[in-house]
Amino acid sequence: MKTLVIAEHDNASLKPATLNAVAAASALGGDIDILVAGGDCAAAAEAAAKIPGVTNVLVADNAAYAHQLAENVALLAAEVAAAYDNVLAAATAGGKNLMPRVAALLDVAQISDIISVEGPDTFKRPIYAGNVIATVQSQDPKKVITVRSTAFDGVPADGGSASVTAVDVVHDAGVSTFVGEEVAESDRPELTAASVVISGGRGMQNGDNFKLLEGIADKLGAAIGASRAAVDAGFVPNDYQVGQTGKIVAPDLYIAVGISGAIQHLAGMKDSKVIVAINKDEDAPIFQVADYGLVADLFAALPELEAAI
Amino acid sequence: MKALVAVKRVVDYNVKVRAKSDGSDVELNNVKMAINPFCEIAVEEAVRLKEAGTVSEIVVVSVGDKSCQEQIRTALALGADRGIHVEVDGRPEPLEIAKLLKGVVAREEPQLVIMGKQSIDGDNNQTGQMLAALTGMPQGTFASEIKVDGDKLHVTREVDGGLQTLALTLPAVVTTDLRLNEPRYASLPNIMKAKKKPLDVVSPDELSVAVTSHVTQLSVAPPPERSAGIKVEDVAQLVDKLKNEAKVIS
Numbered sequence: 001m002k003t004l005v006i007a008e009h010d011n012a013s014l015k016p017a018t019l020n021a022v023a024a025a026s027a028l029g030g031d032i033d034i035l036v037a038g039g040d041c042a043a044a045a046e047a048a049a050k051i052p053g054v055t056n057v058l059v060a061d062n063a064a065y066a067h068q069l070a071e072n073v074a075l076l077a078a079e080v081a082a083a084y085d086n087v088l089a090a091a092t093a094g095g096k097n098l099m100p101r102v103a104a105l106l107d108v109a110q111i112s113d114i115i116s117v118e119g120p121d122t123f124k125r126p127i128y129a130g131n132v133i134a135t136v137q138s139q140d141p142k143k144v145i146t147v148r149s150t151a152f153d154g155v156p157a158d159g160g161s162a163s164v165t166a167v168d169v170v171h172d173a174g175v176s177t178f179v180g181e182e183v184a185e186s187d188r189p190e191l192t193a194a195s196v197v198i199s200g201g202r203g204m205q206n207g208d209n210f211k212l213l214e215g216i217a218d219k220l221g222a223a224i225g226a227s228r229a230a231v232d233a234g235f236v237p238n239d240y241q242v243g244q245t246g247k248i249v250a251p252d253l254y255i256a257v258g259i260s261g262a263i264q265h266l267a268g269m270k271d272s273k274v275i276v277a278i279n280k281d282e283d284a285p286i287f288q289v290a291d292y293g294l295v296a297d298l299f300a301a302l303p304e305l306e307a308a309i
Numbered sequence: 310m311k312a313l314v315a316v317k318r319v320v321d322y323n324v325k326v327r328a329k330s331d332g333s334d335v336e337l338n339n340v341k342m343a344i345n346p347f348c349e350i351a352v353e354e355a356v357r358l359k360e361a362g363t364v365s366e367i368v369v370v371s372v373g374d375k376s377c378q379e380q381i382r383t384a385l386a387l388g389a390d391r392g393i394h395v396e397v398d399g400r401p402e403p404l405e406i407a408k409l410l411k412g413v414v415a416r417e418e419p420q421l422v423i424m425g426k427q428s429i430d431g432d433n434n435q436t437g438q439m440l441a442a443l444t445g446m447p448q449g450t451f452a453s454e455i456k457v458d459g460d461k462l463h464v465t466r467e468v469d470g471g472l473q474t475l476a477l478t479l480p481a482v483v484t485t486d487l488r489l490n491e492p493r494y495a496s497l498p499n500i501m502k503a504k505k506k507p508l509d510v511v512s513p514d515e516l517s518v519a520v521t522s523h524v525t526q527l528s529v530a531p532p533p534e535r536s537a538g539i540k541v542e543d544v545a546q547l548v549d550k551l552k553n554e555a556k557v558i559s
């Protein structure tokens with residue numbers, strides 16, 4: 001069996017979610033190759049070659065792939081996939097955008113967001129905002145799969161020495177172009193990879209009050225997240241959203257502040273190891289999943305917490 | 310230009326769905342059904358583009374059994390002009406829905422297809438991308454803003470690091486994210502008017518699609534239960550527990 005993992009990267013570096021996808025590929029067994037499609041992406045390819053357990057890194061380095069436009073990369077990935085039994089990617093915004101397009105070109109289903117590998121064609125995946133776990137079996141000759149990163153411990157980033165092969169195939173569908181991006185610069189860890197996450201909800205009242213979380217995040221080395229309500233209200237940008245349709249996190253410690261705990265939010269964080277909830281409403285549903293609940297006014301509790309840690 | 314909006318009938322987002330005790334399927338008896346929230350945002354966006362004079366006609370399509378005509382009527386009440394019901398029993402998979410939608414696209418030739426980024430039942434997040442692949446159209450997924458500029462569509466997308474803007478050649482497929490707009494409520498007069506709007510029913514045969522299945526659901530189960538822990542008295546006790554009991558901070 002041969003599995004192709006599509007790398008998550010920004011040309012200069014490999015994203016940690018790739019390591020989780022490789023872990024899922026290892027669970028399937030057989031040979032693992034990685035496809036790095038980008039522009040000036042030699043550094044990302046080199047990083048991919050260091051992942052233990054990887055046989056070969058295929059590098060498609062071309063301007064047409066520089067911004068990883070789905071229209072172009074899907075044509076490439078579908079062509080490369082001919083030699084593989086499985087095609088995997090992390091269920092990140094990038095993976096979710098690309099992989100269904102690859103699956104459709106191959107005329108196979110996609111199995112989205114798997115949380116375990118039960119056999120060569122059988123997987124578990126959450127449905128209905130994680131309220132139900134479905135066990136599904138694929139009948140397709142080739143499996144296209146996205147992997148929920150939090151469900152697979154990432155393989156080490158170093159220790160391997162895969163061969164690196166250039167792929168010279170250039171696909172430019174010519175129907176999409178990159179215009180620009182607004183990417184938040186932050187020294188904090190990435191939300192989906194952080195070991196501690198502190199999130200604010202509607203109870204934060206405004207964006208300025210998120211500063212109350214920043215001091216604590218700095219002390220704990222935490223990432224900052226938010227509920228949908230806080231993002232919709234404009235307190236923080238969209239990339240902070242934790243939940244069913246936002247980011248899925250499972251840190252060692254998740255601190256929910258002023259978050260009531262809608263099903264959709266719980267879907268994004270309830271696999272965290274330890275959950276702390278701070279909310280002044282003692283009946284808030286978030287307390288039903290919290291290991292430690294503190295019924296308190298967050299504006300009093302947060303400065304106290306920052307001072308105590 | 311003509312806009313095609315695809316909508317799906319799903320369990321209402323307030324319902325906490327459970328697995329049946331025998332694990333055969335989810336319990337959907339007597340459960341409130343509604344239009345998928347992301348699809349509602351798609352309808353709203355098309356209506357706004359029509360109000361702005363960019364879109365001239367909005368065709369709404371749904372794939373499913375007879376009951377999904379209810380959600381087509383909801384979309385018509387929100388401002389869509391006519392409906393197409395692709396009648397399929399059971400639960401067609403995303404790839405099959407995409408093939409059926411491709412058939413509808415071939416008939417209607419819309420310049421813009423707008424649909425939800427995912428349905429809140431299967432949580433697949435696939436159909437829009439698959440339709441785009443099958444028709445060769447570009448895709449603007451997880452859109453938080455769209456702007457028509459001549460024969461191009463500028464789409465601002467919600468990505469992991471923030472926002473990304475792409476220029477797509479029309480016709481194109483857009484899938485909606487939460488911040489694209491806030492859908493309106495249908496007024497009673499519009500709900501009444503929607504009952505008279507045209508709604509065609511077509512079969513997969515008429516679209517030259519043989520609906521098949523690629524994936525079997527073997528069983529369903531509830532996720533591991535997480536039980537409520539304890540309430541702490543104050544911040545000092547919380548910090549003590551985190552340090553000495555949970556040992557997650559030092």
